[in-house]
Amino acid sequence: MQIFHNPHFNFVKYRWPALIVSWVVILAGVVGIYLKGLPLGVEFSGGTIVIVQFDKMPGIDQVRGALDKSFGGGENVVVQRYGTESLRQIMIRVPQVGRESGTELGQAARDVETALGASNLGAFKRVGTEIIGPVVGRELTSKGITAFLLSLFFILLYIWFRFQFSFAVGATVATLHDVLVTLAFLVFFRVDLSLNVIAALLTITGYSTNDTIVIFDRVRENLRGTRRDNLNDLVNSSINQTLNRTLITGGTAFLGVVALYIFGGEVLRGFAFTMIVGLITGTYSSIFIAAAIVTFWPHGRGGARIAASAPVATAARPTATARQRKGARGGAGS
Amino acid sequence: MNNLRWRLALIVVIIGACLWAIIPPEKKIRLGLDLKGGVHLVLRVDAEEALKLETMNSSERFRESLESGGVTGVTVTVLSPTQFQVTGLQPAQDAVFRQLAVDLQAMFDRQPGAGGYTFAMKPNVARDMRIATVVQARMTIERRVNELGVAEPIIAQQGTEQDHLLVQLPGVTDVDRAKAVIQSTAQLQLKLVEQGPAPTRESLLQASGGKEPPGTEVLPGVQDRAQAGAPAAQMVYYLVRKVPILTGRDLRSAKQGPDQYNQPAVHFEVKGDAATRFGKSTRENINRLLAIVLDGTIVSAPNIEGAISDQGQISGSFTMQEAEDLALKLRSGALPAPLTYMQETTIGPTLGQDSINSGVLASTISLALVTVFMLVFYRLSGVNAIVALVGNLIILLGAMSYINATMTLPGIAGFVLTMGMGVDSNVLIFERIKEEMEAGRGVRASLNAGFSRVFLTLIDTHLSALIGAAFLFQFGTGPIRGFATTLFFGLMSNLFTSTFVSKTLFEAVLSQRHTETLSI
16 A cells, blocks of 8 residues: 555745745744743753642642632632543643742642642642742753753764765754744743753754655655756655555554654653654654755765766756656666 | 574564563563652752861861960951961961961962961862762662662662753652651761750850850750659750861761660661770760750750760650651761752652553554554555564564663553554555566565665664664653663664564565565
8 A cells, every 4th residue: 555656746846935934933923922932841941849738629720729728819820620531630831939948848848738728629649849940941941952962963964974964954954943943832832841852843953854764765766876867856756655654654654753753642742742743843853944945055066076976977868757866777787 | 495494483582582572561660650650759969068068177277276276366268168268367377377287288379468377278178078968868768768668769869960860769658758758968967065955046145245155055955854844845046166076977887766764766786996096985975965956956954973985875856757757867877968949740640550551542543543453454464564663663662671661651652653653664665565566576576676676765764863862862761762772772673673673574474475466
């Protein structure tokens, strides 16, 4: 079974609209950050998360009301159901009170318990607590950014070493694009940036390169073929030849992270959301962005280098169809 | 044929060894804190405080030696954690002063100033002391945690300055007790009482004109039960000598036991050389009060009835548990500096179990979905892919079990992503085989071409993903490291299963029957 039998879509033709769409999304994300700020998880902003299990599940509003007196209302206090209804758990997030002082961090958590206890919500117990001082977040941010940039840089080096510089630039830009677009979606959907979400972003860095590499591999292979057309057509047919693989792989990975999103529990929800967005944009960017950048590369020098790297660099013959080329290659190599 | 048999045998041996390593999973797979439940703390060691203490003690000892050396009228002030200043020095006494200051040369640089000198701790001494302080704090906490009897605790230094301590206590439920044991400095000092007890600070200092006489300080304490005859509640104050005659470092052992009133108390033994010193000071001060100071508070101030050298007892209003914890803290040594909590996470056992349940459910469902997907798309070859995929997961778990890696909740997510990666490799190979067959090549030739051509692509994709995983490992702690580890081993074992195992399976099937078509 196949999704497309011998597809001939002209992807390269859509590189400009694709770039514009991507920029619009990324800029919208930037505007979102500017207007409402990054949705920082407790690991980055500092603060206290308390997970409470009630004997009898109260309404979210009741819990909120109980906390309003001690913590003030507004967006500072987050109250959410945690896990399925049957677990009767509620997550409460409150900001850091005062500075990280002396040996005591747990005051806010105790205040939450006191406020809940005073409000007639029935018996409850604290099943989990996460308290993070403000210093931790700053360190994590710089560590996360360093890790991201370093892995991007080494992937660039690797692709440069294995392919060519223009390919490396294409893959790096596509990866950067994926992370920025994913970040934009996190802002749109107000998904808190937690450690797990950062881990997902770093994973996307590694994985989004994969799709790109598969297409680049085919481009390189086609460049070595005996027949050559112009670079745009060659890149386009390489995308088409790997299209089934790209879609099937994207599809199965997608199934996996969707299962994680639905069944993986509260802790992994942000992670799974990030991966879902990252997988979609990763697949999209390797088709529309990465390959397009290779075709954008200055035709003088870059084109010459690409041509030179092909073993048999004959002048472009009359445009061969993908089908013919496939036949030629199949016969040639064994 | 023979070759094929060997390869099949190798696969069976590897998978068997990995299965052996993971069955039964509840015993063989090490769960991280987020799945098992427990306490996760990040503390910062405030090393400056240790420097400050050292500077204070040195300046105080120096002041005493100046006094006994006949240099009078000078004032000693501590300026910063690493500096102190001596002012009001008569030029005539300069030579004597320099003579007395020789002892300080090893640790402090001396700078002349107006009417005196400034002493600054040497930078290398200060640096070494900062490092030593953190290391000592880590070792102290290690000893305390071990005494608490926590199974498989993790105590590690981290942070850019290496001055953060990560403390993980799996399975601990009594968080408050654990924290109390870890965080208290347990600085034990025995100091001679000059004045007191008095109900207020002011009444205590009346005799000396409202100021602490040089070399002494006022410390708060609770009223001694032995003297009051009632449960202590009231605060009292004592004027004590600053320099202790014995500290926690001089103790050889400490254990909980009843005192003469049958109340919980801590009995301690003193180390050899300190015992001689302790014996001398107590003999000289019979019938004076000796303050037992714990972290700056006097827990009791018994009368010195005779010379004590190698044994003593701390009584106060302790419960049995408190006395036991105090003994534990004294045994494990004092923390050299205060600790600041930066992060504190508690995961209750039920929360961990919920995470395991949902993680396992999500993995199972995604495996099922992938299986259906592969069977629909690749028919019989899909079976091959699924066998390779399951083999991949078994090898991944086995490898993690062999290197004693920890499975965390993000690690389970890594498990699901590994499935995706495994399927990806198979899809790449299968699509290539299809192309080759469409190009009119035979089944066997197509298989060979498919596997050999895709192999390099696989190396490229896996290596770039490994680069990502490596930096992820570097970035994260705890759960995220578990994720990076899972990804890493998943990628490695996937290279093996999707090429070697999958190809061997195809060949094994083809060797049984000659066929012109492939169900793919």
